[in-house]
Amino acid sequence: MSAPVADGRLEGAPANLSAAGQDGPTTQNGKPRKRRKRRRGRKVYARDGQGAPQGQPTEKAGSGQAAKTASTSSGRSSAGVKERRSEATNGQAFTGAPARKPFEDLPVFAALDLGTNNCRLLVAIPTRYGQFRVIDAFSRIVRLGEGLSASGRLSDAAMDRAVEALKICGDKLRSRNVRRARLIATEACRSAENGSEFIDRVEKEAGLKLEIIDRQTEARLAVSGCGSLVERDTQGVVLFDIGGGSSEIALIDLSKGRRSQHLANHIVSWTSLPVGVVSLAERFGGRTVTRDSFAAMVDDVATRLSAFEGRNRLNHVLQSPRFHLLGTSGTVTTLAGVHLDLPRYDRRRVDGLWMDRTNVDRMVEKLLGWDFQSRVANPCIGPDRADLVLAGCAILEAIRAVWPSQRLRVADRGLREGILSELMADEGVWRDARRGGARR
Structure with missing residues (x-):
């Protein structure tokens, strides 16, 4: 349900200068006004x-x-x-500020994330320090990991769907003068027996060379993509990314020392659970979910979390009002859309939304009370997510049980935004932008 993120825009800042002539207006006592x-x-x-x-x-x-x-x-x-x-100013309009480069002169960066469920692309240019503007985007549900948990292999139909989507992404990338791009594949390609064969096929048919990243890199990129949603007075955050085939969780401690510009530097512990909405729904059923089957899904995830040795690293801030959860996934954005009763999904309303514990409880209970067709009929769920959303809620409930918090912040952003942030920082374009323009 993610949608492209537009993180900034270039702004000119003309200064309004006026000059006084010799004879100006005066007050009643004759003094100049x-x-x-x-x-x-x-x-x-x-x-x-x-x-x-x-x-x-x-x-x-x-x-x-x-x-x-x-x-x-x-x-x-x-x-x-x-x-x-x-x-x-050599005949140009005086602005009193250094001229900003037009969009077409700025370097272009791209990030592609091929997950178990979605294929997503962002193309962006740097703007103000730490921000960027999206100039092109693509997102399609391809369900690459469909049937993977049972067979251990990517099916031909799933690979066909993914390749067709990647061809569109390839065309978009080739139409832009992209300086740097990072194209990643995650859990489905990591765990499939024929994952490397699929990567070769993508390079041959779509002209794209995908990089299969490890779970630690995936967790770090998720954190990097959400840095602006963690406020300055925050003491601790549990960030989670519920994916199609895996779920990444990072514990972020901000209670000690000076805060780094890079949120990922504050990760004190992380884990990647080999379970996501697709794999969990295939094992327990996604269309018809009873309260018993939902509880079984929660228990399955809770058992996996109990083996996470670093889960207690934020115990010293759990009771603080400046601790919260931060969720970046289709599960939490869907819950937020239903909570807001949106007539259609709107990223601008959802990204950065705060939900308190009572509202999250109420939304999970509401979805549990809906049958499959009712979930399909909701504009923020639809047919593509109707059989997956409750599996995502089960993962969310297991996370909330381990790290109880009064507040959950919703992020409609993640790996792609993290990739773009790291690429732009590595190239130094924001540093150069402070001097009056991005480096060419």
């Missing part, structure tokens, strides 16, 4: 008929370059000031 003008975001007052103090610039230097502006002297006309501004 104060005129207010804006300068680089500050309010400043000057008497009409007075220029800037000698030796003081009228405009602050812009980021990364010296901004030269002429001071206004008595007896000079406003037209003359405008003329000098035009000359100082």
